[in-house]
Amino acid sequence: MAEQPHVLVRDLVKTYRVHEREAGAGASFRSLFKRKYKEVEAVKGVSFQLMPGEVVGFLGPNGAGKTTTLKMLSGLLYPTSxxxxxxxxxxxxxxxxxxxxxxxxxxxxxxxxWDIPAMDSYLVNQAIYEIPEKQFRETLDELVALLDLEKLLKKPVRGLSLGERMKCELAASLLHRPQVLFLDEPTLGVDVTMQNRIRQFVAEHNRRYNATVLLTSHYMADVTALCKRVIVIHHGKLLYDGDLAALSEKFAPFKQVRLDLQDMASAERAKEFGEVHSQEGTKVTLRLPREKTSSVVARLLAELPVIDLTVEDPAIEEVIDQVFQGVEA
Amino acid sequence: MRYLRLLGAFYRTSIQTDMEYRADFFTRIIASLLGLLTTIGSLSVAFTYTTNIKGWSFSHVMVLLAVYYLMDGLIETFIAPNMRNIMAQVREGTLDFVLLKPVVPQFMATLRTINIWRIANILVALGLAGYSISRLSLSVGLSEASSFAITLLAGTAVVYSFWLFLVTLTFWFVRLDNIEQVIWQAFEAGRYPIEIYPYWLRGALTYVIPVAFIITVPAKALTGQLAFSYSFVALGMGCLSILLSSAFWRYGLRFYTGASS
Incomplete structure (x- = not known):
């Protein structure tokens, strides 16, 4: 029997009515009595599915409609249609x-x-979610070990650093072993070590409970570390839904060739072989169309005094940037 | 049963928080004693010229004052901290966390915390009530006591509902910091017998903002001036106000989540 998707979204639309007001005291006064409204379409017909246990990156620039979508999926907002x-x-x-x-x-x-230790909030959550004592202890022990919370749980939350607080926050959200997890910028403002920790932890939770995870983040490292699949939205519309690896093929049909050459003269010559991405002295990075990459590389090696040469995919940030710029154009 | 257990968990955590501020208890006791003494002082000046004001003797007014402080204590302990929280949560968007929980949102939003040190006000008020009743040499029997308890409960329900109604307005207007001012200004009028006010104000204080109902009625019940059957009318009014304000709150929530547009 085929598995049912955990998350199923079809033609989801959310239109906000926003109160519009011109600048100036007179206009403010008038708006007290007569309000003008503007319709803002935050999400314009988005469809996708997530299967149980999938970890999917949900990408898009600020204002793309990610949070609005997540809020509808978690029941905080009512969709327009x-x-x-x-x-x-x-x-x-x-x-x-x-x-x-x-x-x-x-x-x-x-x-x-804010004023009480995280542990007390956990106990309230235990009561709210009616978690049996045994399961609560087990899950808590796991979380304490995975996130290294031992010393943090007894301190009032206001005394914790941002990263420590985020760890306690994550633990609070996972005590009831949710089947579906929406993470909205979970690593915001957290240092690199802690980001890593949080990523490993999300991966572990997903593996252990086969939970479905939909994650938005501005740090592409979160996405590349956790998600095989990404969904990209922009201006409330779905732009891409598929493999993270295939994203670059579709939106960035080029490869980057890093060259280190023997002298400046040959560096200058190398720049004639393709679009220059960057240059630092004798180190030149070229951007080449995918299908031509191998032939150009062969010519470069034959014609120029190359010390070192590497071929790579463009950084995912650049691909995403490319995606959004492509849409604007 | 489940909700009782939840309430226990809510109150336990907020009492633990308050334990860090133990000194608060004593400052509260001192503050409410001072407030009480100044009010009694000015009242006793008024009563040196007369033995009763519109049918209220000095000791009866003291009972009224005790009920006023008792109600004040109940509001500050159980109702006010939650209502203030809701307004902050709407402003900061953290009300979302309440809506994400598998619990009736009104229950979690309005009963989440208590301000335990405000119990001080309640204790002081009970002391004053006992003292004034002994001065009146009234015997408070079962019927007075239960009628008092019922009308007090009904009054608390009315305050809760009134405040919830105003807080629900923040779903539309977001910032309504003056709500509390409105509530307390009206409430202060209740420390004196309703009969001393001009006719029109008495009407407003009975029907628009039912201060008379929440303070004068329980005071009359305690001193045996209220027909027992009236306490059931009061209870009915309390229940009705809860029903109406809950309905309005739910309607407001629909607006908050965009379900009504």
Whole structure:
């Protein structure tokens, strides 16, 4: 029997009504009585599916509609039109049976009470999610070991660093072992070591409980470390849904060739072989169309005094940038 | 049963928080004693010229004052901290975390914390009530006590509902910091017998902002001036106000999540 998707989204649309006001005191005064509204389409018909256990990157520039989509999927926003099913539930009905299996982590906001140790907030969550004592202890022990929380749980949350707080936050969101996890910028403002820790941890949770994860992040390293598949949206529309690796083939049909040459004269000559990406003295990086790469490389090696040459895919950041610029043009 | 356990967990954590600020308890006691003494002082000046004001004797007014402080303590302990939280949560967007939990949102939003040191006000008020009743040499029997408890509960329900109604407005207007001012200004009017106010104000304080209902009625119940059957009317009004404000809150939530447009 075929597996049912955990997340199913079809033609999801969200239009906000935004109160519009001109600058100036007179206009502010008028707007007290007569308000002008503008319709803003945040999400314009997005469709996709996630299978159980998938970890998918959800990419797009600021204002692309990522958070709006995640909020609809977690039942915080009612869509203007379209359908969504998560674990078979319609999210915006906010049925307890659904909310029990879901977690939505927002990197810039905290569900933990500020003045008390994280552990006390965990106990409240235990009561809210009705987690049996044995399971609670087991999960907590796992989380403490994985995230190295031992020393943090007893301190009031306000005394923790941003990264420490994020770890406690993640643990709070996972105590009830959610089947579906929406992570909205989980590594925002956290240092590199901690970012790594959080990534490993998300991967581990996914592996252990076969949880489905949809992740947005501005750090491409999060995405490349965790996601095989990415969904890209821009201006509320779906641009790409597929393999992360194939993304570069589709949107950046070129390779980068790094060259180190013996002298400046040959460096100058090398620049005639393709589009120059960057240059530092005798080190030149060229951008070549995929299909021509091998023949050009052969010619470079034959005609120029090359010390070193490497061929690579462009950095994922550049590909994404390319994707969004392509759409603007 | 499940919700009782939840309430236990909520209160346990907020009491733990407050334990860090133990000194608060004593400052609260001193503050409410001072407030009480100044009010009693000015009242006793008024009563040197007369033995009763519109049918209220000095000791009866003291009972009223005790109920006023009791209600004040109940509000500050159980209701106000939550309502303030909701307003902050709407502003900061953290109300989302309440909506993400598999719990009735109103329950979690309005009963999440208590301000335990405000119990000080309640203790002081109970002391004053006991003292004034002994001065009146009234015997408070079962019927007075239960009628008092019922009307007090109904009054608390009305305050809760009134505040919840105003807080729900923040779903549309986001910033409404003056709500508390409105509530407390009206509430202060309740420390004196409703009969001393001009006719029109008495109407407003009974029906628009039912301060008379939440303070005068329980005070009358305690001193045996209220027909027992009226406490059931009060209970009915309390329940009705909860029903109406909950309905409005749910409607507001639909707006908050965009379900109503």
């Amino acid at each position: 379209g359908e969504a099913r998560v674990l078979g539930f319609e999210p915006w009905k906010r049925e307890a049976a659904y909310l029990r299996q879901l977690s939505y982590v927002l990197g810039n906001r905290s569900q933990l009470a």
